[in-house]
Amino acid sequence: MCRPFSNVIFDQPMPPWNPLFGHLLALVPVMRTLPEDRQQPDAFEALCQAHENKDGDSVMYLDMWPFSDPLMIICSPTLAAQACSQENNLCKPPMLHTFFNPLAGGENLFTMNGAEWKRSRALFNPGFSGNYILQQTSHIIDEAEVYVQILREYANKGDMFSLDDVTCWYLMDVIGSVTLDSRLHSQRRYNPLATALRRQIRWHVLESEKWLRWNPARPFVQWYSSHQMDSYIGKELDKRYAEWTQNEASTRSIIHLALQGYMAQQKSKTRPKHLDPEFKKWATVQIRLFLFAGHDSTSSTICCTLFHVTAHVRSSQGLHKALDLVLSHLPLHVHDPSIIFRYGTNVELNRLLLPPGVAPGNASQAPR
Numbered sequence: 001m002c003r004p005f006s007n008v009i010f011d012q013p014m015p016p017w018n019p020l021f022g023h024l025l026a027l028v029p030v031m032r033t034l035p036e037d038r039q040q041p042d043a044f045e046a047l048c049q050a051h052e053n054k055d056g057d058s059v060m061y062l063d064m065w066p067f068s069d070p071l072m073i074i075c076s077p078t079l080a081a082q083a084c085s086q087e088n089n090l091c092k093p094p095m096l097h098t099f100f101n102p103l104a105g106g107e108n109l110f111t112m113n114g115a116e117w118k119r120s121r122a123l124f125n126p127g128f129s130g131n132y133i134l135q136q137t138s139h140i141i142d143e144a145e146v147y148v149q150i151l152r153e154y155a156n157k158g159d160m161f162s163l164d165d166v167t168c169w170y171l172m173d174v175i176g177s178v179t180l181d182s183r184l185h186s187q188r189r190y191n192p193l194a195t196a197l198r199r200q201i202r203w204h205v206l207e208s209e210k211w212l213r214w215n216p217a218r219p220f221v222q223w224y225s226s227h228q229m230d231s232y233i234g235k236e237l238d239k240r241y242a243e244w245t246q247n248e249a250s251t252r253s254i255i256h257l258a259l260q261g262y263m264a265q266q267k268s269k270t271r272p273k274h275l276d277p278e279f280k281k282w283a284t285v286q287i288r289l290f291l292f293a294g295h296d297s298t299s300s301t302i303c304c305t306l307f308h309v310t311a312h313v314r315s316s317q318g319l320h321k322a323l324d325l326v327l328s329h330l331p332l333h334v335h336d337p338s339i340i341f342r343y344g345t346n347v348e349l350n351r352l353l354l355p356p357g358v359a360p361g362n363a364s365q366a367p368r
Contacts, residue, residue, distance in 0.1 A: 014061045015051045022063035026051075048075045068095065089114070102204045102222050103292045105230065106285040120286070123261045127254055139177040143170060146187045163306065167299040168198065175294035179287055180236050181253035196228035197291055233284045241275050254290050258283040
């Protein structure tokens, strides 16, 4: 094989280019400055800082063949906003399918383009409203109480444990409740859906255990995990559909929003006894996507927030005082969604201004 010279745009800003290795050699000195457990976007950010034009609106082109198509790395907030804008409507590249297919199982909101994306996004829009999030507060608190109990158990034992693992199971229960309108209880016991998704992530996102990439059992494990998720979600869809046929549901969980769109299409037709297989497959894919995206990034944000709070004593003391002040005036087990911890909210907002705990990057395909 030979390196395609069409990958290179010589009159554009880029690191030193090698005819044989492209820009792969430019990553070597950058990787030496980063921790061993760094994420891919961290390397690109460091590369940008080393080679970007200091004009405020710069971009940088990278030739990473054969590992990826040519990349344009945006080093400007202004240009990044344009690239992410729905007005420009840049097509999503095929590389997203490779990443999301094992996790979602097919065409989903992250990989759709054009009218199909707009139609699907409009269907789930009510699930992103502020009022809907507030309505879920009681569900979140139910799972948070279990989460706190588990943390207390570890604290009493004095053993070392992985906060990320515990928090991932907690958020899996939260997003399961919000998405499926049912509790998974995966923090305390085995749940096939939660276990299958966490297994799928472990065997697919190979940052910490790269040896799994070459494990011959990987395709079979991914197929089995995908089958488990599809089977579990399919049963939930059938159960919710049976509820719909008896009495139209009023909640706006993800599964109910999907069924609501399906019912809207069936108004002029005789309501079938069973869900259409094509719709069931489409809905399963979207629900799998919400389960993955909803728990993984949020758990990392919580872990990073707790780390920064403990690392900054003044913030930690202020947060403790604010919580003590509010909680001391409340009876135990009072679930009041109207209570706002202002100091805690400010701590979280300041954390979100820092580099994200999970940074997948935004991939779009410019028109030829």
